[in-house]
Amino acid sequence: MKDLAKRVDLLRESPTRKIDSIREKLKRENRDIIVFSAGQPSIPPPIEIRELMGQLLKVESMELYGYTPSQGIYELRQAISEDLKRLASIDVDPDSIVVTAGGQAAMFSTLATLIEPGDEVILFDPTYFGYKPLLDYYGAKIVRHYVSMENEFQPDIEKLKSQITSKTKAIIIVTPDNPSGRLITHESAKALAEIAVDHDIWLITDEAYKTLIYEGEHEYLYKYAPNNVISLNTFSKDPAIPGWRLGYAYGPKEVISKIKLVNEEMVYCPPSFAQHMVARYLRSEVRMSYIKRVVEEYRRRRDIMVSEIRSKLPGAKFVIPKGSMFVFTDFKEYGLNGDYLSNLLLEKYGVASVPGSYFSEVYTSALRFSFVAETPERIKKGIEKVSEALEDLGKNHTK
Amino acid sequence: MKDLAKRVDLLRESPTRKIDSIREKLKRENRDIIVFSAGQPSIPPPIEIRELMGQLLKVESMELYGYTPSQGIYELRQAISEDLKRLASIDVDPDSIVVTAGGQAAMFSTLATLIEPGDEVILFDPTYFGYKPLLDYYGAKIVRHYVSMENEFQPDIEKLKSQITSKTKAIIIVTPDNPSGRLITHESAKALAEIAVDHDIWLITDEAYKTLIYEGEHEYLYKYAPNNVISLNTFSKDPAIPGWRLGYAYGPKEVISKIKLVNEEMVYCPPSFAQHMVARYLRSEVRMSYIKRVVEEYRRRRDIMVSEIRSKLPGAKFVIPKGSMFVFTDFKEYGLNGDYLSNLLLEKYGVASVPGSYFSEVYTSALRFSFVAETPERIKKGIEKVSEALEDLGKNHTK
Numbered sequence: 001m002k003d004l005a006k007r008v009d010l011l012r013e014s015p016t017r018k019i020d021s022i023r024e025k026l027k028r029e030n031r032d033i034i035v036f037s038a039g040q041p042s043i044p045p046p047i048e049i050r051e052l053m054g055q056l057l058k059v060e061s062m063e064l065y066g067y068t069p070s071q072g073i074y075e076l077r078q079a080i081s082e083d084l085k086r087l088a089s090i091d092v093d094p095d096s097i098v099v100t101a102g103g104q105a106a107m108f109s110t111l112a113t114l115i116e117p118g119d120e121v122i123l124f125d126p127t128y129f130g131y132k133p134l135l136d137y138y139g140a141k142i143v144r145h146y147v148s149m150e151n152e153f154q155p156d157i158e159k160l161k162s163q164i165t166s167k168t169k170a171i172i173i174v175t176p177d178n179p180s181g182r183l184i185t186h187e188s189a190k191a192l193a194e195i196a197v198d199h200d201i202w203l204i205t206d207e208a209y210k211t212l213i214y215e216g217e218h219e220y221l222y223k224y225a226p227n228n229v230i231s232l233n234t235f236s237k238d239p240a241i242p243g244w245r246l247g248y249a250y251g252p253k254e255v256i257s258k259i260k261l262v263n264e265e266m267v268y269c270p271p272s273f274a275q276h277m278v279a280r281y282l283r284s285e286v287r288m289s290y291i292k293r294v295v296e297e298y299r300r301r302r303d304i305m306v307s308e309i310r311s312k313l314p315g316a317k318f319v320i321p322k323g324s325m326f327v328f329t330d331f332k333e334y335g336l337n338g339d340y341l342s343n344l345l346l347e348k349y350g351v352a353s354v355p356g357s358y359f360s361e362v363y364t365s366a367l368r369f370s371f372v373a374e375t376p377e378r379i380k381k382g383i384e385k386v387s388e389a390l391e392d393l394g395k396n397h398t399k
Numbered sequence: 400m401k402d403l404a405k406r407v408d409l410l411r412e413s414p415t416r417k418i419d420s421i422r423e424k425l426k427r428e429n430r431d432i433i434v435f436s437a438g439q440p441s442i443p444p445p446i447e448i449r450e451l452m453g454q455l456l457k458v459e460s461m462e463l464y465g466y467t468p469s470q471g472i473y474e475l476r477q478a479i480s481e482d483l484k485r486l487a488s489i490d491v492d493p494d495s496i497v498v499t500a501g502g503q504a505a506m507f508s509t510l511a512t513l514i515e516p517g518d519e520v521i522l523f524d525p526t527y528f529g530y531k532p533l534l535d536y537y538g539a540k541i542v543r544h545y546v547s548m549e550n551e552f553q554p555d556i557e558k559l560k561s562q563i564t565s566k567t568k569a570i571i572i573v574t575p576d577n578p579s580g581r582l583i584t585h586e587s588a589k590a591l592a593e594i595a596v597d598h599d600i601w602l603i604t605d606e607a608y609k610t611l612i613y614e615g616e617h618e619y620l621y622k623y624a625p626n627n628v629i630s631l632n633t634f635s636k637d638p639a640i641p642g643w644r645l646g647y648a649y650g651p652k653e654v655i656s657k658i659k660l661v662n663e664e665m666v667y668c669p670p671s672f673a674q675h676m677v678a679r680y681l682r683s684e685v686r687m688s689y690i691k692r693v694v695e696e697y698r699r700r701r702d703i704m705v706s707e708i709r710s711k712l713p714g715a716k717f718v719i720p721k722g723s724m725f726v727f728t729d730f731k732e733y734g735l736n737g738d739y740l741s742n743l744l745l746e747k748y749g750v751a752s753v754p755g756s757y758f759s760e761v762y763t764s765a766l767r768f769s770f771v772a773e774t775p776e777r778i779k780k781g782i783e784k785v786s787e788a789l790e791d792l793g794k795n796h797t798k
Contacts, residue, residue, distance in 0.1 A: 243671025
């Protein structure tokens with residue numbers, strides 16, 4: 001009887017973890033790797049806040065170390081509520097917010113709370129690869145809503161309506177999207193909300209990149225359907241503490257209280273040091289100036305990457321990302337498979353990227369290039385190396 | 400279709416959370432509460448390590464903030480391996496260790512990995528209340544193994560054998576135990592291991608309090624059945640970072656790799672700041688001196704609580720705890736119900752405790768008193784107040 005539960009048969013190592021381990025191996029071999037693969041920031045949290053936390057670590061008290069309420073400390077939930085008011089002019093009660101051990105825990109606990117085996121969930125293609133394994137784990141049937149580069153990755157509302165059945169439990173929408181960097185338009189946002197209300201289904205909106213906006217405006221779906229939206233958020237991107245594991249979900253109180261219970265069973269409470277840090281950050285004077293500075297720097301790197309791709313990889317197709325950290329670049333015109341190209345680039349040319357197949361059944365010739373991890377010089381060098389790889393394959397002819 | 404999944408109907412708020420919220424309420428009313436309820440340390444981590452982490456926070460790098468491998472950083476797993484060697488002379492390969500977001504995540508992910516609906520799991524009574532809701536959540540059938548104060552809470556090996564069926568998946572053993580403070584004896588440890596091997600079942604050993612030992616020795620069950628034992632551990636008690644959420648599990652590599660995958664889906668990776676801190680702590684010069692100092696202080700407080708109970712509550716029965724943080728005190732001779740008494744003590748006498756019914760179907764007249772949270776003076780004051788309550792009820796006659 002020393003066998004394992006069947007549910008774990010469904011779990012696979014996260015695909016980017018595989019890339020990480022090849023990167024580790026090459027690093028041990030002293031190979032210099034240009035990292036276009038990572039979805040994490042390169043600018044640490046504001047020094048003012050880090051120094052403050054360093055001071056607090058000297059205090060002889062259990063304040064920073066003790067368990068917190070499983071929903072998160074009140075000061076942080078209040079600070080989040082104020083932040084949502086400031087960013088989006090929306091009113092979210094601190095009791096409608098549950099702090100979680102990162103965005104991943106918000107996803108895991110929300111799906112645990114909503115999904116019965118056999119429920120249908122509409123998931124965009126391409127979109128973030130973290131949802132499929134969780135939906136499989138909880139026995140959901142995934143209904144793909146294909147969006148295209150030609151249409152700037154916006155949903156096709158009529159098509160979406162036709163995909164809804166009596167079994168549809170939720171639509172998942174990542175905006176700004178990973179990998180495409182698309183922002184949902186105002187019209188799409190309102191239409192999505194209307195569909196959710198009309199059909200009485202959940203709208204799970206993943207807003208991990210909501211403050212990394214380079215053009216246009218982020219649409220907070222909660223504005224249009226507060227009783228149907230469950231919003232998933234993270235502090236991994238802003239203020240850049242991915243490893244500290246802190247995020248939050250907000251939505252109708254009844255469902256948030258259940259999501260809280262799942263988190264309590266999973267991790268008892270969210271990490272306290274991170275909670276104390278972020279509560280101070282969100283209420284600090286540097287909150288808006290810090291993220292403004294980060295966005296300016298990332299925009300500069302995005303523009304460099306975009307112009308390098310245009311000049312060095314003339315056959316590559318992409319939509320300029322309005323938010324997030326990525327240029328989702330399609331190599332279909334070169335007749336190349338993304339998995340093959342990604343692997344070749346990493347092993348032979350020292351450039352790490354994430355293949356399109358991780359995000360899509362369609363964009364299997366694409367690569368996701370992150371523009372935030374490397375300096376402008378190294379971004380140029382990286383794209384140059386991609387160009388070199390294509391030349392070597394006899395596919396590129398810029399010279 | 401906007402309903403929730405049935406699995407969350409099984410979840411209830413952790414019982415100690417209810418006590419916490421009454422405590423909060425009384426605090427807001429400026430009532431001074433003597434805290435015998437908390438299962439968390441009162442001595443913060445070593446100042447040397449806290450100051451070091453404060454220094455590292457000033458460095459302009461993403462090192463402390465980035466994602467880590469989902470199994471935990473290698474340095475920490477190596478430090479844990481060395482620590483187990485130092486403490487117990489056991490050899491545990493760093494790859495047989497998975498770092499988790501606290502002991503709770505180790506429990507949640509281990510049971511997710513092992514338990515199929517209908518599996519039988521043998522759980523002691525009394526023991527830690529965290530297991531029952533998780534076993535219910537995963538559909539296990541709980542088989543209670545009753546242990547008694549008269550027998551110093553040791554298992555009855557013959558009885559235990561008779562409880563094993565073809566459906567038995569695991570035995571869960573918390574040692575040092577919460578709430579009883581019992582250490583498994585060498586004979587019991589070997590017998591448990593033999594049963595697990597003979598019947599090919601898992602032995603889940605919860606060693607949260609393994610370094611808080613006041614007399615005797617902690618038995619590492621892994622020594623006797625390395626292929627059957629999954630050991631669950633936490634850094635909440637040593638080095639006293641309960642809110643930071645860091646723990647680990649070790650056991651056979653095949654099952655640890657699956658537990659890792661569950662953790663990856665739950666939280667992506669364990670909190671990185673805590674990992675960097677504990678890796679430094681375990682390898683520091685203060686590692687053994689710190690815990691020695693903590694144990695001496697807690698032992699002093701335990702002795703004071705024990706002698707106060709003896710003199711002030713002559714009808715109360717208990718076994719002197721050899722480990723953990725608690726005196727599990729039975730008020731049966733007073734003819735009192737533990738829930739009633741606990742509530743009365745909190746609301747009227749300002750003493751917080753945890754009722755025996757949280758841990759046991761049998762010891763419903765007992766209370767769990769923690770001796771680590773309060774100073775010796777306040778421990779005396781607290782027991783005095785319990786005595787006062789009993790006098791007021793006409794139940795105590797020490798004067």
